[in-house]
Amino acid sequence: MKIGILGGTGRMGQGLARGYAAVGHEVFLGSRSPQRAADIASELAGGISGGSLSEAAEFGELVVLAVPFGDAAEIVEAVQDSLAEKIVIDITNPFGAVPPGQVAGIENNSRAAASARWVAAYKTTFWKTLDGGRGHDGQPLDVFVCSLDAEAKAVVMELITATGFRAVDCGGFENARTLDLMVPLMIELDGRHQTDARSSWKFLG
Ligand SMILES: NC(=O)c1ccc[n+]([C@@H]2O[C@H](COP(=O)([O-])OP(=O)(O)OC[C@H]3O[C@@H](n4cnc5c(N)ncnc54)[C@H](OP(=O)(O)O)[C@@H]3O)[C@@H](O)[C@H]2O)c1
Numbered sequence: 001m002k003i004g005i006l007g008g009t010g011r012m013g014q015g016l017a018r019g020y021a022a023v024g025h026e027v028f029l030g031s032r033s034p035q036r037a038a039d040i041a042s043e044l045a046g047g048i049s050g051g052s053l054s055e056a057a058e059f060g061e062l063v064v065l066a067v068p069f070g071d072a073a074e075i076v077e078a079v080q081d082s083l084a085e086k087i088v089i090d091i092t093n094p095f096g097a098v099p100p101g102q103v104a105g106i107e108n109n110s111r112a113a114a115s116a117r118w119v120a121a122y123k124t125t126f127w128k129t130l131d132g133g134r135g136h137d138g139q140p141l142d143v144f145v146c147s148l149d150a151e152a153k154a155v156v157m158e159l160i161t162a163t164g165f166r167a168v169d170c171g172g173f174e175n176a177r178t179l180d181l182m183v184p185l186m187i188e189l190d191g192r193h194q195t196d197a198r199s200s201w202k203f204l205g
Pocket of ligand 1: 006007008009010011012013030031032033036037065066067068069071075091092093094122123124125126127128
C-alpha cells in the first residue's frame with residue numbers, strides 16, 4: 001500500500017515510516033521543508049521517499065496525520081481534495097486544546113476533510129515504542145483504534161498488527177475523547193516512574 005505521512009519528518013512520522021516500510025509498504029514523508037523530508041527519507045530504510053505535505057497527501061492511498069494538533073486542521077483543510085475517500089489515521093493528541101468531555105481531537109480534525117475516512121490510532125503509543133511495538137516484558141503493546149468507518153478501521157488494525165502491536169477496537173469517536181484524556185496521565189506516569197517514553201496502556205481483556 002502507498003502511505004503518505006503528513007509530519008513524516010517528526011519522531012512519530014519517522015518511526016511509523018520505518019515500521020510500515022519494513023513490512024513492504026511504500027511510504028512518502030510530507031514536510032513543510034520538502035528537501036529536509038527527502039534527506040531524512042534517504043537516510044531511512046528503502047521504500048521511503050519525501051517531499052511536500054501536498055505531495056504526501058496525494059501519494060498516499062492511506063494518509064497519516066502526524067503533525068502537532070494545533071496545526072492539524074489547517075493542514076488537513078489545505079490538502080482536503082487529495083484526501084477525499086482516503087483512509088486518514090489521526091494520531092494527533094490535543095493536550096487540552098479541545099475542551100475535555102466535549103469533542104475528541106479527531107472530531108475537530110475530521111471536519112476539515114469530511115469526505116476522508118477517519119481513524120484515530122496511536123494516541124497512547126510513545127514514539128520510542130515504534131521500533132517493533134514490544135513492551136519491557138517482550139509482549140506486543142496495545143494500539144487503541146476508533147472510527148465510524150468499519151472497513152477503514154479494519155484496514156488500519158491490520159496495518160498496526162503487521163508492525164508488531166496488538167490493535168484494540170475501541171468503537172467510534174466518542175471513545176477517542178477518553179483516549180485523548182489518557183495521554184496526559186500516561187506522560188505523567190512515564191516521567192514519575194522513569195520509563196523513558198517506553199510505557200503504554202494495556203487492555204487486559
Ligand atoms: N511523541 C509521541 O510519543 C506521540 C505519541 C502519540 C501521538 N503523538 C502525536 O503525534 C503528532 C506528532 O508528534 P511528534 O512527537 O512526532 O512531533 P515532532 O517530533 O515534533 O514532529 C512533528 C512534525 O510535524 C511537522 N510540523 C510541525 N509544525 C508544523 C506545522 N505548523 N505545519 C506542518 N507541519 C508541522 C514537523 O515537520 P516539518 O518541520 O518537517 O514540517 C515535525 O517533524 C502530535 O500530534 C503528537 O501529539 C505523539
